[in-house]
Amino acid sequence: MPVKLTVTGAAAVAHAMRQINPDVVAAYPITPQTPIVEYFASFVSDGIVDTVLVPVESEHSAMSALIGAAAAGARTMTATAANGLALMAEIVYIAASYRLPIVMPVANRALSGPINIHCDHSDAMLVRDSGWIQFFTENHQEAYDFTIMATKIAEKENVLLPVMVNLDGFITSHGVESFEMLDDEVVREFVGTWKPKYSLLDVEHPVTYGPLDLFDYYFEHHRQQEEAMKNAYKELPGVFEEFAKISGRKYDFLDLYKTEDAEHIMIVLNSTASTAKYVVDELREEGKKVGLVKPQVFTPFPKKEIQQVLNGRKSVVVLDRAMSFGKEAPLYSLIKSSLYEIASKPSLGSYIYGLGGRDVTPEMLRQAFEDALKGNLIADEQRYLGLRE
Amino acid sequence: MVPSIRDLVGYVENNDWAFTQGHRLCPGCNAPMVANWATLTAKSLGYHPVVGLATGCLEVSSTIYPYTAWNVPYIHNAFENVAATISGAEAAYRSLMNRKKINNDKIKFIAIGGDGGTYDIGLQALSGAIERGHDFVYILYDNEGYMNTGNQRSGSTPPGADSTTEPVGKVLPGKLQLKKSIVDIIAGHEGVYAATAVTSEPWDFMRKMQAALEFPGPAFISILAPCVRFWRIPDDYGVEVTKLAVETKYWPLWEYNMGIYKVTKKPKTFKPVKEYVLKLGRYSKLMKRSDANEILEELQHYVDAKWDRLLALEEISKDKPIRKKI
Ligand SMILES: Cc1ncc(C[n+]2csc(CCOP(=O)(O)OP(=O)(O)O)c2C)c(N)n1
Ligand code: SF4
Numbered sequence: 251m252p253v254k255l256t257v258t259g260a261a262a263v264a265h266a267m268r269q270i271n272p273d274v275v276a277a278y279p280i281t282p283q284t285p286i287v288e289y290f291a292s293f294v295s296d297g298i299v300d301t302v303l304v305p306v307e308s309e310h311s312a313m314s315a316l317i318g319a320a321a322a323g324a325r326t327m328t329a330t331a332a333n334g335l336a337l338m339a340e341i342v343y344i345a346a347s348y349r350l351p352i353v354m355p356v357a358n359r360a361l362s363g364p365i366n367i368h369c370d371h372s373d374a375m376l377v378r379d380s381g382w383i384q385f386f387t388e389n390h391q392e393a394y395d396f397t398i399m400a401t402k403i404a405e406k407e408n409v410l411l412p413v414m415v416n417l418d419g420f421i422t423s424h425g426v427e428s429f430e431m432l433d434d435e436v437v438r439e440f441v442g443t444w445k446p447k448y449s450l451l452d453v454e455h456p457v458t459y460g461p462l463d464l465f466d467y468y469f470e471h472h473r474q475q476e477e478a479m480k481n482a483y484k485e486l487p488g489v490f491e492e493f494a495k496i497s498g499r500k501y502d503f504l505d506l507y508k509t510e511d512a513e514h515i516m517i518v519l520n521s522t523a524s525t526a527k528y529v530v531d532e533l534r535e536e537g538k539k540v541g542l543v544k545p546q547v548f549t550p551f552p553k554k555e556i557q558q559v560l561n562g563r564k565s566v567v568v569l570d571r572a573m574s575f576g577k578e579a580p581l582y583s584l585i586k587s588s589l590y591e592i593a594s595k596p597s598l599g600s601y602i603y604g605l606g607g608r609d610v611t612p613e614m615l616r617q618a619f620e621d622a623l624k625g626n627l628i629a630d631e632q633r634y635l636g637l638r639e
Numbered sequence: 640m641v642p643s644i645r646d647l648v649g650y651v652e653n654n655d656w657a658f659t660q661g662h663r664l665c666p667g668c669n670a671p672m673v674a675n676w677a678t679l680t681a682k683s684l685g686y687h688p689v690v691g692l693a694t695g696c697l698e699v700s701s702t703i704y705p706y707t708a709w710n711v712p713y714i715h716n717a718f719e720n721v722a723a724t725i726s727g728a729e730a731a732y733r734s735l736m737n738r739k740k741i742n743n744d745k746i747k748f749i750a751i752g753g754d755g756g757t758y759d760i761g762l763q764a765l766s767g768a769i770e771r772g773h774d775f776v777y778i779l780y781d782n783e784g785y786m787n788t789g790n791q792r793s794g795s796t797p798p799g800a801d802s803t804t805e806p807v808g809k810v811l812p813g814k815l816q817l818k819k820s821i822v823d824i825i826a827g828h829e830g831v832y833a834a835t836a837v838t839s840e841p842w843d844f845m846r847k848m849q850a851a852l853e854f855p856g857p858a859f860i861s862i863l864a865p866c867v868r869f870w871r872i873p874d875d876y877g878v879e880v881t882k883l884a885v886e887t888k889y890w891p892l893w894e895y896n897m898g899i900y901k902v903t904k905k906p907k908t909f910k911p912v913k914e915y916v917l918k919l920g921r922y923s924k925l926m927k928r929s930d931a932n933e934i935l936e937e938l939q940h941y942v943d944a945k946w947d948r949l950l951a952l953e954e955i956s957k958d959k960p961i962r963k964k965i
Contacts (some may be wrong), residue, residue, distance in 0.1 A: 311767055462702055
């Protein structure tokens with residue numbers, strides 16, 4: 251029977267890792283990710299799991315070691331945040347190009363500089379083109395559920411891509427909240443055992459990982475990564491379906507909240523969606539036709555789903571918790587370009603919020619909605635919520 | 640046992656090389672000898688080598704897709720992380736053996752890196768992997784510079800040698816600093832086997848390779864392996880030069896095992912280091928400078944002092960390991 255646990259998000263993720271029971275986990279601390287690997291290390295120390303833990307000397311080595319371990323046929327996981335992710339960025343790309351199904355929760359935190367330990371999504375956006383599948387999660391339940399689903403999608407034979415599960419630093423990682431934990435056996439059966447086709451330890455069938463791939467093949471290999479991403483897009487609904495069977499929770503590319511008849515839609519990632527849902531409720535009570543779209547899958551970007559839900563709306567406001575200096579904000583630019591192809595385009599607004607952990611209040615989100623309701627949106631203007639001018 | 644001449648003939652006849660033909664290293668390069676001897680020793684002892692390589696000449700020349708010169712499992716990850724990569728593979732091996740998902744107690748992990756990937760950018764990952772006690776052998780083929788990117792200085796480049804990032808010029812005499820003593824740095828991890836070797840002494844290398852493979856933890860061998868291109872020596876001269884390196888104290892042969900130092904070759908007489916230097920074209924610009932003798936004298940003093948120190952370390956550490964287990 252599933253149990254309700256009231257714990258931090260870090261503990262929820264660590265429990266998912268415990269139930270997945272990877273062969274190898276690499277651990278390196280960075281706030282606010284640290285408790286994830288700490289909880290996991292205590293599971294190892296207490297003999298609750300028999301995973302081999304590699305307490306590396308840096309995130310760069312964490313990802314490097316996992317590449318070695320995954321190429322050797324092990325099921326592997328680590329977790330990181332911000333500067334840790336930046337330090338491993340070089341190897342994050344390599345993991346994807348070697349088609350290794352590594353799973354990595356990221357407790358989103360602002361990238362330095364200046365140094366700041368609090369939540370934003372600049373870390374995840376740094377590696378958005380690295381070839382990893384990227385999930386974004388609103389709360390403990392989603393962080394837990396998507397970590398389990400990550401293993402499943404990563405290891406599909408026609409996918410074989412690493413997966414990043416983003417959860418908001420401190421807000422989700424350190425906040426205490428209830429979530430429903432599945433039975434160990436149910437998770438174990440869901441993820442099954444990992445039997446890779448190629449392994450460094452299969453000495454009878456030696457393979458070469460990571461050759462020099464010059465102009466005559468590199469291009470084709472990148473095309474194959476793109477195909478793998480397309481396959482991930484095709485396979486994900488099946489994974490959501492299967493997960494619904496064991497959990498009763500049915501996920502999709504997009505979490506839609508009161509969008510059916512909405513004229514004005516807000517799009518936001520992760521925990522801010524909870525506050526946004528509250529604001530949607532308030533505005534609905536006032537008779538305003540508003541709704542919320544929360545992408546849960548960011549890569550592969552669910553463009554078709556976005557187009558379907560936004561076609562014919564009056565306006566759309568996109569909230570980004572990261573900047574793309576000198577260019578449009580990352581989520582906004584993707585949404586905007588998706589709309590190019592639809593028949594009836596809504597008016598658009600871009601809002602930056604919550605950088606470096608700046609508090610996000612209902613009033614701020616309301617302000618973005620009100621701009622939309624008043625028809626006061628300029629697609630080419632980047633606006634800021636909660637910024638002292 | 641180290642392979643006998645008969646074993647070696649057998650390997651050649653069966654064409655049973657871990658590192659096979661078809662690589663594109665320069666003629667006369669000493670790096671492929673290192674790759675061959677290391678894997679050959681492992682195979683002749685009945686082990687199944689799994690090899691990791693750092694970015695560098697050996698790597699880019701041996702795995703040009705869709706070809707590979709490697710006939711054993713092989714992984715290249717990046718420039719600075721071969722030790723971390725192999726430590727992950729080794730962790731996977733322990734885990735999968737423990738979980739009975741595989742059954743092969745003959746696998747041995749060998750990481751190979753150049754001096755740039757070892758002395759400099761990869762030192763952190765190497766230090767971390769050794770400190771964690773992973774069971775692997777790290778082979779450093781030391782050509783005293785970044786050769787793959789075209790003759791830049793590394794932490795191993797000796798003073799006065801011409802390189803493109805510290806060229807011998809009108810004002811500066813090339814590299815000013817002495818090289819790092821990498822084997823001492825590795826020995827400083829204590830729970831480790833570490834040794835030096837040269838391409839002119841294959842049996843010494845293979846004996847050390849055997850010790851490294853059988854050592855129940857991290858092991859490290861630094862082997863002087865000239866680059867004929869950037870050392871400015873004839874294609875057939877690499878081995879001659881390393882012989883001279885030993886005969887001039889430039890490259891003493893020694894090993895370290897859990898605290899115990901041992902000098903493995905003690906020539907009765909030594910030649911002056913200048914004799915070695917004069918053979919290398921990469922010093923010819925230096926020799927034209929007025930301060931050449933000063934730099935050579937400093938180098939002579941350094942190699943003398945290092946030699947004396949090694950003998951003293953051997954003496955005081957005799958039968959006194961500082962660690963009993965990894
Ligand atoms: C992070 C990073 N920086 C720089 C390089 C460029 N690079 C590739 S190989 C190399 C030098 C390799 O030198 P060494 O390790 O001594 O091996 P060798 O080429 O001499 O065999 C450099 C600088 C790289 N691949 N990655
Ligand atoms: S450049 Fe030097 S190290 Fe590189 S392959 Fe040629 S001889 Fe060997």
